Amino acid sequence: MLTRRRALLAGAATLGAAGLAAALAPGSANRSASAPPAAGAPPARRPLRPSEYRLQPLTGYGPPRTVPGRTPVRKEPLLRVPDHGRTMVLTFDDGPDPRYTPDILDTLARYEVRAMFFVCGEMADYNQDLVARMADEGHVVGNHTWTHPLLTSLRRGRIRSEMERTSDVVEKACGIRPEWFRAPYGAWNRAAFQLGAELGMEPLAWTVDTLDWTEPGTRTIVTRVEDGAAPGVVVLSHDAGGERSQTVRALRSYLPYLLDSGYHVTVPRREYV
Incomplete structure (x- = not known):
């Protein structure tokens, strides 16, 4: 009786070199035979597995910048x-505070706008549900x-501890x-820049300061934002650290004004330069 290998070799003259290679491939005994593609037609390409899609380049093949x-x-x-068009960024510091942060999040959600919240760790620790909501709704938590x-x-060492904790x-x-x-x-200071970079963070300040922490009145806060509006502007407000009801009311007023004026209120994208 011929062994499997001798039988395959005997059939090589009929199958040809391509047929022999396919027959000798691992697992060939479990494959069903199929007709070769028509002459001149490209061979069918197997579908990618889900994990392979993630490996496909999205833009170009060059090295990352x-x-x-x-x-x-x-x-x-x-x-x-x-300044990508009429883009502005709204930022809120010192929270989260369950007295004011939910109202700010509700207003942002109503207008489908994302913002940045620079949270203090001790406040975030007591209000982790609000931090989770910020992230869930697409806001940036700083x-x-x-x-x-x-x-x-x-x-x-103390600066590192304040940042790292x-x-x-937040994580x-x-x-x-x-x-x-x-x-x-x-x-x-120099240590803040260095330690922030070591922890993977970019330093962001602001362009327009509403000075809402001085409680100047809702109308004054609104005027400062509307007068300072311009492409690329970063607005500073607060959702904690004191009485912030003026900030809450001001946001309800100036946010629709900014949108009606053609501003795209969103969050920045990290760019390594």
Whole structure:
């Protein structure tokens, strides 16, 4: 009796080299024979498995412009976002606060607008449900230290602790670590820039300060935002740290005005340059 290999070799003259290669391929005994493609027709391409789709390049084949995940060490914070059309960014500091943050989130949701929330770790720890809601609704959760100290008066180890603890609680609440950082009082120093970069965060300041923490009145806050509106502007407001009902009411007024004026209110995209 011929062995399987001898039988295959004996049939090689009939099958040809391509047929022999296919017959000798691993697992060939379990495959059903199929007719060869018609002359001149390209062979059928097998469908990609789901995991292979993720490996396909989306744009071009060249190397990335930068190393993914490497955050540059800045010498000053970013004050604006790139002027891609009439784009503006709304930011809220010091929260979350269950007295005011939900109302702000409700207004943003009503107009389908995303914003940035620079949270303090001790507030985020007590209100992890609000941090999770921010992320779930598409907002960016940034790092505003744990206790809102003046960083320029702290040693490097304390600054790292303030930042790192806040990043940890944000990750615990919404599953991702912050990619943006804002120094309390806008007081930056070399250590803050270096440590922020080490923790994968870009420093973002602001262009328009509503000074809402002084409680100047709802109309004054609205006027400051509307007068300061311009492409690339970053607006600073607060959703915690004091009485913030004026901020809540002001947002309800100036947000539809900005949208009706043609501004695209959204969140910035990380760009490594």
